[in-house]
Amino acid sequence: MTTTLACPEEQDLPYNVFAKACPSRGTLEHVTGRWGGLTLGALYEGSMRFNELRRRVDGVSEKMLSQTLHALERDGLVHREAQPTNPPRVDYELTALGREVAARLLDLIHFVEGRMDDVLASRDRYDDTRGAR
Amino acid sequence: MTTTLACPEEQDLPYNVFAKACPSRGTLEHVTGRWGGLTLGALYEGSMRFNELRRRVDGVSEKMLSQTLHALERDGLVHREAQPTNPPRVDYELTALGREVAARLLDLIHFVEGRMDDVLASRDRYDDTRGAR
């Protein structure tokens, strides 16, 4: 690298996702993974039960939702509250840290949703010029 | 859903990532995918050449970087500028749209990096109580 650092807040932290071995890369993958992002986004609306969450995150299987929730709970982003009733009732909710992460994620999600027309138009142009080949 | 909508800017757009078939989900996966996010983050620092990018995004293979760049270019987030010199020189840079996406992504990335100590502490607690089982 030369001296250019256009990045507005280039931090000098011990963690750096760009490094292969940095644990932050793993957490980022939990957060931005196929189901992690949608799960955090759904829980931002409020506490939810397992099957409620399953319906909200269209297409997720029981197994993947379970795995995803475990990973997020382990990272301290989701809190699991089980009531020993019968039938059992378990509620999932974001922790304070989870809410901060989810807010940033939703900002990204909403932005992308809002610009999908541009994206689809770009795809058409790309496919027209390159696909003709 | 009931009436609770805690989400601050619940939009009424034609695109909704939570729906399985929505194209925005695909774009979001390009953006937040394993290599997509890091590639956009790296390019936020400025225009870069292929191998420069490869070195910056530690661990990415030629094949995956190539695939990732194609997907991002198709979605209109990255612009590819090839100069027909010899040896060839190709520069990649973010489009205006790409910069906006990358800025939001970096906000998330930096936040996660900054809170990794909390995350790692949470993991230790989780593994202590649950792993003992």
Add this chain to the structure above:
DNA sequence: CGGTATCCCGGCCGATACTG
């Protein structure tokens, strides 16, 4: 340098069945 083509393995993930 800046890629593409091919091979192939591991693990992501869905489907199904079962438990408390």
Add this chain to the structure above:
DNA sequence: CAGTATCGGCCGGGATACCG
């Protein structure tokens, strides 16, 4: 309802070889 267990397909993605 809220999961776990197990199986198997498929494809993400690394390694290698090759091209302009």
